[in-house]
Amino acid sequence: MKVAFPYLGYDTIALKKFVEMLGAEVCLGSPLTARTLSLGAKYSPELICLPFKITLGSFVEALEAGADTLLMAAGARKCRFGYYHYLQEDILKKISNHHQFYAISQYTPYEFFFKKIPKIFGVSPRRVIYATWLLLHHSALIDYYRKLIRLARAIDFTSAQKKESEALRIIENVSNLSAIRKAKNKLKELFQPLFKFKKRIIKIGLVGEIYLMLEPFANHDIEKELGKMGVVVIGRRSLYRHLKHLLHIDTSELKIIIDAYKYLKDSPGGEAIKTVGEAHGFCKTGIDGIIHIYPFTCMPENIAYEALEKMAHDYAIPLLSISIDEHTSKTGLLTRLEAFVELIKRKNL
Amino acid sequence: MLKAYLGIDVGSISTKGVLIDENREVIRSSYLRTLGRPIEAIKKLVAELFNENKNIEIKGVGTTGSARRLAGVIVGADVIKNEIITHAVAASHFYPEARTIIEIGGQDSKIILLKDGVPIDFAMNTVCAAGTGSFLEHQATRLGIPIEEFGTYALKATSGATIAGRCTVFAESDMIHKAQLGISVEEIIRGLCDAIVRNYLSTVAKGKPIEPLVLFQGGVAANIGVKAAFERALRMQVIVPRYFLVMGAIGAAFLAQDYVQKNLSTKFVGPALLDINFQTKTFECHDCANFCEVVETYKNSQIIDRYGDRCGKWSEINP
Numbered sequence: 001m002k003v004a005f006p007y008l009g010y011d012t013i014a015l016k017k018f019v020e021m022l023g024a025e026v027c028l029g030s031p032l033t034a035r036t037l038s039l040g041a042k043y044s045p046e047l048i049c050l051p052f053k054i055t056l057g058s059f060v061e062a063l064e065a066g067a068d069t070l071l072m073a074a075g076a077r078k079c080r081f082g083y084y085h086y087l088q089e090d091i092l093k094k095i096s097n098h099h100q101f102y103a104i105s106q107y108t109p110y111e112f113f114f115k116k117i118p119k120i121f122g123v124s125p126r127r128v129i130y131a132t133w134l135l136l137h138h139s140a141l142i143d144y145y146r147k148l149i150r151l152a153r154a155i156d157f158t159s160a161q162k163k164e165s166e167a168l169r170i171i172e173n174v175s176n177l178s179a180i181r182k183a184k185n186k187l188k189e190l191f192q193p194l195f196k197f198k199k200r201i202i203k204i205g206l207v208g209e210i211y212l213m214l215e216p217f218a219n220h221d222i223e224k225e226l227g228k229m230g231v232v233v234i235g236r237r238s239l240y241r242h243l244k245h246l247l248h249i250d251t252s253e254l255k256i257i258i259d260a261y262k263y264l265k266d267s268p269g270g271e272a273i274k275t276v277g278e279a280h281g282f283c284k285t286g287i288d289g290i291i292h293i294y295p296f297t298c299m300p301e302n303i304a305y306e307a308l309e310k311m312a313h314d315y316a317i318p319l320l321s322i323s324i325d326e327h328t329s330k331t332g333l334l335t336r337l338e339a340f341v342e343l344i345k346r347k348n349l
Numbered sequence: 350m351l352k353a354y355l356g357i358d359v360g361s362i363s364t365k366g367v368l369i370d371e372n373r374e375v376i377r378s379s380y381l382r383t384l385g386r387p388i389e390a391i392k393k394l395v396a397e398l399f400n401e402n403k404n405i406e407i408k409g410v411g412t413t414g415s416a417r418r419l420a421g422v423i424v425g426a427d428v429i430k431n432e433i434i435t436h437a438v439a440a441s442h443f444y445p446e447a448r449t450i451i452e453i454g455g456q457d458s459k460i461i462l463l464k465d466g467v468p469i470d471f472a473m474n475t476v477c478a479a480g481t482g483s484f485l486e487h488q489a490t491r492l493g494i495p496i497e498e499f500g501t502y503a504l505k506a507t508s509g510a511t512i513a514g515r516c517t518v519f520a521e522s523d524m525i526h527k528a529q530l531g532i533s534v535e536e537i538i539r540g541l542c543d544a545i546v547r548n549y550l551s552t553v554a555k556g557k558p559i560e561p562l563v564l565f566q567g568g569v570a571a572n573i574g575v576k577a578a579f580e581r582a583l584r585m586q587v588i589v590p591r592y593f594l595v596m597g598a599i600g601a602a603f604l605a606q607d608y609v610q611k612n613l614s615t616k617f618v619g620p621a622l623l624d625i626n627f628q629t630k631t632f633e634c635h636d637c638a639n640f641c642e643v644v645e646t647y648k649n650s651q652i653i654d655r656y657g658d659r660c661g662k663w664s665e666i667n668p
Contacts, residue, residue, distance in 0.1 A: 033638035221659075309556035318470045330659075335415075336473055339433035343468045346434070 001121075002027035004062030005071040006055035009214040010146060011239035013172055014138040021131035022121040024069070029061035032217035036061055041326050043091050049080060049295035050325050051211035054218055056088050063096045069120070074103035078269025079300055106246050136247075137180050138171075139240040144184055145171060146238065148191045153227025154201050156194050160227070163190055202344055205282035206235035207275045207308075208293040209301050212324060213237045219293055220330050222322075222337070226291075229341045234287065236278050237271075256281065263307035270300030276307045283315040288344045290317060291337075296325035318343055350406045351376070354609070355398070355617070356602030357391065357424065358435070358595065359383060359416035362455030362482055363568060364390040366398060367598040368405070369606070373442065377402065378595045387416040388627050391423055399620050409609035410617045411435075411601030415456075422646055422654045423627055425616040428604045433461060433471050435600025440564050441466035442603065443590055448560040451579065451587070452596075453549070453569035455482040460554045474553050482568045484517045485575075488524065488541065492534060503542045503574025506535035514544030542574040546582050563587045566596045625649055634658060 003024045005015055016026045030036075032054065040057025059070055070092065074085040085103035092101055102120055105111065117128045145167060152160035167187055174180045204226060212219045213235055223233045236256075244250035260277030267273040279290050292308055294301030305321055312319035320340045322333065353376060358365040364383045368376040379397055383390045398405075411428040412420040413435040421429035432452075440450050441463055450461040458481055462470040474481075489496040503509075510527045513519045520541065527537050563585060569575055570593040579587045592599055609615055618625070628647040633640050643663045646654040656664045 030638060034640060035638035306556060312470070313558060316464075316469065321472070335431050339431045339471060339473075342431065342434045343437075343471060347467055347469060349467075 001025065001069050002067045003069045003071060004028055004059060004065075004067035006058050007032050007215060007217070008211070008239060009216055010142045010168075010171075011139055011214060013168070014135055014142055014239060017138055017172075017174070018131050018135040019071075021134060022117070022123050022127065024121055027062060027065055027067040029058060029063075029065040029067070032058060032215070036217075037326050043095070045087075047297050048087075049209075049298050050218060051081070051209070051215075051295060052084055052087070053326060054211075054215070055084070056091065059088065059092055060095060063092070063099060068099050070099055070101045071120075072101070072103050073106055075105040075107045077107075078267070079271075080298075081270065109247065132243075134177065134180075136240065136243050137177060138174065139238065139243060141174070141180050141184055141187075142171060143238045143240040145187055148187060150223065150227065150233045151201075152191050152194045153224065154230055154232035155196065157228050157230075159194055160191075161224075163194075166190065200348075202231045202288045202341065202348070203234055203286075204231050204341075204344075205279060205287045205290045206233050206293070207237075207279045207282075207290060209275075209295055209298055210237050210242065210271055212293045212295060214239070219324065220328070220333050222291070222293065222333070225334060225337055226341070229338065231341055234282065237274070259284070260307075263311050264304065268300050268303040270298065272300035272304035275301060275304040276311070279308055280311060283311060283317055287317065288348065289340060290319050291340070292319065292321045294321075294323055296323040296328075298323075318347070351402075351404055352408050353402075353405050354602045354606045355407050355410045355424075356435075356595075356598035356600065356605065357394065357410065357412045357420050357426075358414040358432075358597035358601060359387050359391060359412070359420045360414045360455050360568075360597075361457075362486075363594075364394055365414075365595040365598040366394040367592075367595050367602050368398060368402070369599065369602045371606075373603060373606070375592060375599065376405075378592060378598070380594055383416075387419055388423060388629070391420050392623055395424065395620075396623055399623075407615070407617050407619070409602075409605035409615045411603075411605030411608075413597045413601040418654075418656070419629070419646065423618075423648075424622060425618040426605070427612070427615050427617070428601065428608045430601060430604055432597050433459060433468065433473070435597045435604065436566060437461050437463060437468040437471075437600070438603050439592075439596040439600035440566065440590065442599075443592075444562060444564060444588070447562045447564050449563045451549070451554075451563060451565045452567040453481055453545075453565075453575075454567040457481060458549055458553050458567075458569075460557055460559075462557060462560075470557065472553055472555075472557060484520075485541075485545070485569060485572065487517075488521070491521075492538075494534075494538075497571070499538065500542075500572035500574035500576070502535050503539040503572075504577060506533070506539040508536060508539070509543045510536045510540035512537070512540040512544040514548035520544060538574060539578075542572070542578040543582075545569075545575055546578040550582060559583055559585075561585050565589050566593045568594060570594075631657075634663065636662075 001024045003019045019026050036057035039060045040053035044053045072085045089101040113128050114125045118125050170183050170186050174183050226233050256277030259280040260273045264276040353368045356367045365380050367378045410426045412426040413430050417429050436452050440447050445466050452459045459473040461468050486496050489499045510532050512523045565587050570589045630645045634643050639659050641658045644657045
């Protein structure tokens with residue numbers, strides 16, 4: 001069995017390990033490139049959001065590479081993500097008939113642990129629970145790494161980038177909990193020498209749609225580009241937090257919803273309420289600017305945008321809103337980022 | 350010998366150059382069409398400046414606009430800054446009390462909010478360029494009206510025809526349709542100006558508070574019809590600064606002056622620039638499926654700059 005699932009930035013490593021723990025082979029196809037996107041756009045409805053196109057494109061490439069089992073997350077309540085899997089299943093059926101497509105609902109943990117996953121992989125529920133438990137810790141390690149690299153890039157971009165491949169190797173080579181603990185210390189040692197504070201570093205909060213925040217290909221490496229400009233990115237979205245949210249073990253979740261309440265009283269679907277809540281949290285604790293990224297035509301994030309605009313005005317914090325689709329040019333994006341960072345620098349003078 | 354600072358703004362449609370003296374007074378400004386050949390436009394601009402002002406010593410150079418990087422590499426700029434900052438710097442120099450800058454250029458439009466002369470927020474058009482200079486120019490050509498007189502036509506009308514402003518192609522079909530109904534050109538042009546303002550306010554300035562003093566800069570500010578439409582829509586006075594066309598270049602020159610005063614030397618190539626042969630080449634990198642288009646700039650067949658790759662392996666080996 002060769003299993004494929006959509007790329008999810010650094011968190012792909014943890015998902016790969018999860019599938020391997022369940023005794024299957026991972027076959028993702030080539031890394032995300034312009035070809036992935038053009039394949040995705042070719043088979044997608046034109047005005048659908050960007051994550052749909054990228055994930056579909058990566059499935060097509062995985063099928064080319066020989067994958068026979070495709071896994072896609074499902075269930076998002078009021079957001080379009082809820083019907084991603086129906087459409088993708090349908091479209092992929094027309095492209096190939098040598099594969100199985102499974103939609104895995106995010107909001108039914110009982111089904112996940114005891115029915116769906118054991119059935120797909122032919123393993124016991126105990127194994128699934130163990131693998132998920134490890135996935136949680138592994139993604140926590142990745143979350144920790146994300147914090148380190150964000151700070152390291154802002155302080156010394158070239159040295160930080162040189163350490164990236166070694167850091168990713170450390171993250172990849174873990175197979176149990178004690179290895180994860182050791183890896184965490186190794187990462188800390190690796191980046192410690194870089195953390196020499198010289199001047200005040202600009203902090204920018206990144207909020208928005210989860211896929212665009214996590215997948216560097218989708219967001220045109222926005223974090224790296226900001227790091228190059230000496231900015232430390234603060235973003236709370238990650239696979240780790242998402243898993244905690246799904247397993248109802250995240251206490252900070254409630255705080256985010258309370259934070260959002262002043263500007264957004266009810267969830268319009270997707271992750272809009274988190275976008276608003278996180279941004280408000282940033283505003284209250286002090287931040288130099290907020291960048292909001294979302295797919296063009298995304299309904300919930302467009303609603304969040306209105307709330308963010310009001311918030312930015314109330315707290316006098318610069319806000320840059322970026323909507324991305326497959327036609328977005330990196331040059332245009334860079335001009336905006338550059339201007340935004342320059343504006344903050346001048347404001348802080 | 351007069352000490353001066355040079356600011357160059359190479360935009361999509363036009364190339365602007367400005368010379369300022371030590372006291373930030375504009376000595377000379379020039380404006381010419383880029384015509385899709387930025388390198389030639391820059392050379393022509395520099396040649397013009399040197400031919401007319403023999404007694405000038407250039408102390409520093411700043412570049413801005415969409416070709417700021419190329420321009421910076423060619424002339425040896427001390428500062429390369431994007432349009433938002435240069436426009437804000439120039440505007441706050443001439444109008445320290447300005448709070449809002451509306452800037453509409455050849456292919457992009459932006460809003461910049463200022464507080465105490467410092468830019469605090471901005472927005473730029475992202476997915477749509479409807480209502481920018483190139484569209485207006487196209488319409489003027491189609492109607493056989495010189496672009497300089499386009500705005501005066503709008504002022505002649507007492508009411509405007511309703512034109513869809515979202516998409517330029519639909520706006521054009523709307524204009525044709527209205528003309529076929531027998532509505533006068535003046536009314537259609539006024540309607541078009543209103544549509545541009547409506548589109549700007551709902552897509553670029555959406556939600557941002559527009560407070561007086563409002564400045565209107567960029568090429569489209571030459572169009573008094575659009576200025577009047579802004580005043581009608583915002584119900585406040587809109588000021589078009591004296592140097593509205595070259596505000597970006599002025600800002601770049603100011604920034605160059607600030608930089609040189611701190612660092613004391615300039616990288617400016619000087620008149621020798623005119624004898625150097627610059628060339629740009631592009632190639633598609635086939636090392637992965639991204640197929641990035643890499644742009645190389647050559648100075649007398651020697652490579653001086655390379656960019657455009659996603660992974661950075663070409664731009665890394667810049668000399």
